[in-house]
Amino acid sequence: MKQLMKNTFNNWAKVLIAGLLLAVALALGIPSLMGNQFILNMVIMILLFAALSSSWNIIGGMAGQLSLGHSSFFGIGAYAVVLMNIKLGVSPWLGLVGGVVLAVIASLIIGFPCFRLRGPFFTLSTVAVGEVMRYMAINLTGLTYGSVGVSVPMEFSFSNLLFREKWVYLIIVVIFLGIVLFSVDRIKKSKLGYYLVAIREDQDAAASLGIDATKAKLTSLAISAAFTSLGGSIYAQYLLYIDPSSVFSADISRQMVVMAVVGGLGTKWGPLLGALLLVPLDQFIRAFFGGKVHGLNLIIYAVILILVILTIPQGIWPTIESWFKKIDRKALSKLPKNQAQKPGSEVR
Amino acid sequence: MGKIIEVVNVSKYFGGLPAVNNVSFDVEEREILGLIGPNGAGKTTLFNLIAGYHTLTHGKVLFQGKLISHLRPNKICDMGVARTFQVVKPFGEMTVEENVMVGAFNLYSDINTVRTKAQEVIERLDLTSERQQPAKSLTIADRKKLELARALATEPKVLMLDEVMAGLRPNEVDAFLNIIRELQASGITIIVVEHIMRAIMSICERLIVLDHGEKIAEGNPQEVTNNPAVIKSYLGKEYQADA
Numbered sequence: 130m131k132q133l134m135k136n137t138f139n140n141w142a143k144v145l146i147a148g149l150l151l152a153v154a155l156a157l158g159i160p161s162l163m164g165n166q167f168i169l170n171m172v173i174m175i176l177l178f179a180a181l182s183s184s185w186n187i188i189g190g191m192a193g194q195l196s197l198g199h200s201s202f203f204g205i206g207a208y209a210v211v212l213m214n215i216k217l218g219v220s221p222w223l224g225l226v227g228g229v230v231l232a233v234i235a236s237l238i239i240g241f242p243c244f245r246l247r248g249p250f251f252t253l254s255t256v257a258v259g260e261v262m263r264y265m266a267i268n269l270t271g272l273t274y275g276s277v278g279v280s281v282p283m284e285f286s287f288s289n290l291l292f293r294e295k296w297v298y299l300i301i302v303v304i305f306l307g308i309v310l311f312s313v314d315r316i317k318k319s320k321l322g323y324y325l326v327a328i329r330e331d332q333d334a335a336a337s338l339g340i341d342a343t344k345a346k347l348t349s350l351a352i353s354a355a356f357t358s359l360g361g362s363i364y365a366q367y368l369l370y371i372d373p374s375s376v377f378s379a380d381i382s383r384q385m386v387v388m389a390v391v392g393g394l395g396t397k398w399g400p401l402l403g404a405l406l407l408v409p410l411d412q413f414i415r416a417f418f419g420g421k422v423h424g425l426n427l428i429i430y431a432v433i434l435i436l437v438i439l440t441i442p443q444g445i446w447p448t449i450e451s452w453f454k455k456i457d458r459k460a461l462s463k464l465p466k467n468q469a470q471k472p473g474s475e476v477r
Numbered sequence: 478m479g480k481i482i483e484v485v486n487v488s489k490y491f492g493g494l495p496a497v498n499n500v501s502f503d504v505e506e507r508e509i510l511g512l513i514g515p516n517g518a519g520k521t522t523l524f525n526l527i528a529g530y531h532t533l534t535h536g537k538v539l540f541q542g543k544l545i546s547h548l549r550p551n552k553i554c555d556m557g558v559a560r561t562f563q564v565v566k567p568f569g570e571m572t573v574e575e576n577v578m579v580g581a582f583n584l585y586s587d588i589n590t591v592r593t594k595a596q597e598v599i600e601r602l603d604l605t606s607e608r609q610q611p612a613k614s615l616t617i618a619d620r621k622k623l624e625l626a627r628a629l630a631t632e633p634k635v636l637m638l639d640e641v642m643a644g645l646r647p648n649e650v651d652a653f654l655n656i657i658r659e660l661q662a663s664g665i666t667i668i669v670v671e672h673i674m675r676a677i678m679s680i681c682e683r684l685i686v687l688d689h690g691e692k693i694a695e696g697n698p699q700e701v702t703n704n705p706a707v708i709k710s711y712l713g714k715e716y717q718a719d720a
Contacts, residue, residue, distance in 0.1 A: 320582045320591075327568050327579045334566035337528065338631055339554035339583035 145398070149405075153303065166295065173299050173367065175408045177360060180306040181381075182388035182400035183313055184356035189386060190395035191313075191322065192349045193329030194244075195252045198259030199385050201239075202232040202354040204266060204377035206361025211279050211371060212272065214289075221290035225362045232358035236350045244346045247332070259382055266373035278372025281365065290366050298367045305363060306401070309356050313397050316352070325349055326395070357385075384411075391437050393444030402445050481506045481635055481666050482527065482558075487536035487546075489522055489690075496522040498690040499535070504635070509657065509667045511681030511698070513674075515711050518687040520670045521563055524637050528560045529553040540635070554583065559633035561624040563640045563670075569613035573604055576612050576623055580630030595630055602626045602656060618649045625656070635666045642676050654680055674712070678702070686711060 153172065181203065188194050209228030213219040219227065239258055243251040266273045273279070285293045292298065316322045324345045327335040332342050365371045375381075388407050393399025411430060418425040441448045482504040489497040497519040504510050512520050525531045527538050529550040538546040545553050554560075568576050577595040578588075585591050599608055602622050607615060612623060621641045628636060638657070642650045650673060657680055661667055671677050677684065677698070684701040686694040688710040694701050701707055708714065 318588060320586055320588075323575065323579050323582055326571060326575075330568035330570060331566045333530070333550075334562065334568065334627075335579070336530075336550040337554060337560050337562070338580045338627060339551050340579070341549075341551050 149401075153299075169295055169299065171409060171412060173295070173302050174412075175404050176299070176302040176306050177364060177367075178384060178388060178408055179401040179404035180302065180309045181357060181360040182385045182392070182404055183306070183309045183397075184353050184360060185385035186353075186389045186395065186400050187313060187316065187356070188346070188350045188353040190389050190393075190399070191316070191329070192325040192346055193395075194346055194350070195386075196255040196350075196353075197252055197379075197382050197386065198239075198255030198257070198262075199353075199357050200259050200377050200379060200381040201235060201255070201262045202357035203361035203364070203381050204262055204373070205232045205235060206358030207365035207371045207376040208266065208273060208279075208361075209358070210290075210362040211281055211365050215279065215282065220288055221362070221366060222288070225290075225359060228358040228362050229355045232354040233351045236354035237347060240347045240350045241343075244343045244350075255382075259377070259379060263373050263377035266377050273373070276373055278370055278375075281369045281371075283369065291369075298363070301363060305359065310397060310401070312352070312356070316349075317397065321345060321348060329395075387434060389444075391434065391444060393446030393448075396444065396446045399444050399446040406445075479506055480504065481541060482668075483539040483542075484523075484527065485537050485539070487523070487526055487538065488534045489519075489526055489531055490534045495690045497526060497687075500687070500690070500692045501536075502685050502692065502695060504666060504668060505683075507661060507664060507666055508682050509661055509669065509680050511677045511684040512668060512670045512687065513672070513677060513684060513711065514687035514693075517689075518711075519690040520687055521639055522690075523687070524560060524639050524668075524670065527553075528558060528637065554631055554633075557632075557634035558637070559628035559631050559635070560637040561621075561628050561639055561641055563643075565617075565620045565624045567612035567615065567620055567623055570611065572609050572611055573615070573619075573623055573626075574599065574608045577626045577630045580627040583631040598626050598630045601659075602629070603652070618645050621645065621653075629660070633665065635668065636660065637668045637670075639670045640672065641669075642671055642673050650676055674702075 153176075181199075185196065185199050189196050206225075206228035209231055210221050210224035213224040213227050214221050235258075239254055240251070243254050267276045269275075281291065282289075283291070285291045316325075324335065324340050327338070327340060328342045328345060335342055361376060364376065384407070388403030389400045390403070391399075391407060392401065392403030410433065411426075414426045414429045418429060437445075480503040484500060484502050484504075487497055487500050488495060500519075500523065512523065514520055522531065526533055526546070529545070529548050529552070533546050536546070537544055540553070540556055540558055543556075545556060545558070548556075568579065571579070574592070574595055577598050578591050581591040581594040581598070585594060596608075599605055602625060604619065604622055604626060607619055612620070615623060621644075625636075625638065625641055642653050645653065654676055657667060657669070661680075669677070669681065681698055684694070684696065684698050685692060686701060686704075686707050688706075693710065694704045694707050696704075702712060
């Protein structure tokens with residue numbers, strides 16, 4: 130029975146992924162035909178934010194530890210790759226690694242004291258750290274050039290991780306998203322994944338089963354921070370210019386959270402769905418309403434969010450999942466009973 | 478057979494209130510020890526002290542001769558002391574199988590091994606037909622079984638059961654008693670807190686009675702239930718009349 134359900138569901142998932150790939154292929158094709166940089170840019174942003182939101186989901190969704198300061202790790206990745214290149218002449222490829230190392234160190238510094246406590250301490254700390262990082266980036270002008278920002282030196286080459294053609298970045302973000310989703314999948318099917326859900330559900334019960342909650346949460350935060358930093362680095366190399374108010378903004382943190390919440394907290398495909406919906410929506414309402422009444426785009430965005438949270442609080446992906454399960458159950462009820470209930474057929 | 482757990486002069490004060498006051502006892506390997514007493518006598522607090530959920534005010538707890546008080550609960554579980562909770566704490570969003578798998582991950586890392594181990598425990602506790610159900614959809618009896626299954630999946634040497642039979646129907650209690658006897662036969666030491674005297678009398682080899690945080694009696698079930706102090710504080714005169 131379960132087998133059948135799984136198969137049908139997996140088939141649907143495959144259809145969905147295929148549809149997605151098709152959309153990407155179209156987006157690839159259309160700009161090359163029409164030179165539509167707008168759509169290409171949007172697709173890159175969708176996939177980049179899907180990857181970022183999935184990274185956030187590892188700690189925020191799977192472990193249930195609400196971080197509102199992931200812009201810290203994003204900004205660290207962005208600044209690390211650019212500054213190491215400019216100041217030390219380090220190749221951006223190594224800069225990626227440097228950003229990851231710094232982000233992981235930062236995550237451990239934030240997580241170690243907070244995860245030993247229960248309650249809102251972690252969330253509050255992430256908000257504070259996010260703000261502190263932004264002010265540091267503004268004020269440490271010797272290191273970061275302050276609020277003027279930094280431009281990436283325009284030397285296009287593979288070794289500089291800098292490309293004149295924008296579609297190369299599309300390939301990069303597709304690979305990045307693939308790596309993040311693959312990792313999420315592996316984590317979900319591993320000891321760590323099970324432990325994180327157990328901790329989210331009941332930390333006392335988790336401890337009674339030998340789970341070191343602090344360690345599991347720290348590990349997932351470090352993984353999440355590492356991927357977020359990579360996303361920041363790619364963002365910097367793509368936009369060729371960064372400043373504190375863009376890469377360390379609370380808005381970056383906010384987007385990662387909201388996409389995962391709308392798509393489905395703790396799910397593999399949720400953040401991707403969230404990004405597919407919200408990035409275009411954001412751009413659309415910004416383009417249509419942003420110029421007319423100041424702040425109207427934010428109000429509309431907020432109203433849509435509230436509607437989603439009120440109607441499907443568990444997110445879009447779990448809702449779709451339960452629809453498919455209903456369809457499967459209907460299909461099952463048409464099967465002869467003895468076949469549907471044979472216990473042996475359930476073993477995977 | 479030696480002592481597997483030694484509780485030595487253990488006290489726990491909440492503010493100025495002694496919840497457990499200078500309690501000492503040993504648990505012999507492979508025995509079933511019953512812990513009884515009126516509500517608020519400190520039974521659950523004593524469990525929490527042994528399992529590391531509360532820090533001791535005084536005294537110490539040894540497991541196989543090693544000091545375990547002041548260790549964190551997860552370390553104590555790693556050493557081989559598992560517990561269930563009186564108020565069951567299933568991982569509601571997970572299925573029964575996944576719940577048990579979380580316990581099995583304590584010793585094994587490979588997911589297929591873990592799934593096999595979990596299935597063994599699930600079959601042992603007769604939860605097979607509920608295997609794929611989310612834990613939050615279970616009946617109270619099955620939740621209690623799941624609580625036990627999860628603890629069992631960590632492959633403990635000592636299992637502490639906090640009122641796993643409370644609120645169950647008599648036939649469900651009998652099923653539980655059989656399971657507990659089987660567990661003992663497989664070599665696990667068991668400490669039970671329970672109010673159902675029928676259950677206690679039929680499985681426990683030794684009883685310890687707590688009242689107001691103090692140990693007031695210890696011995697085999699017959700001795701203890703005839704002890705005037707126990708009858709006065711816990712069992713009541715009617716119990717003596719019945720017996």
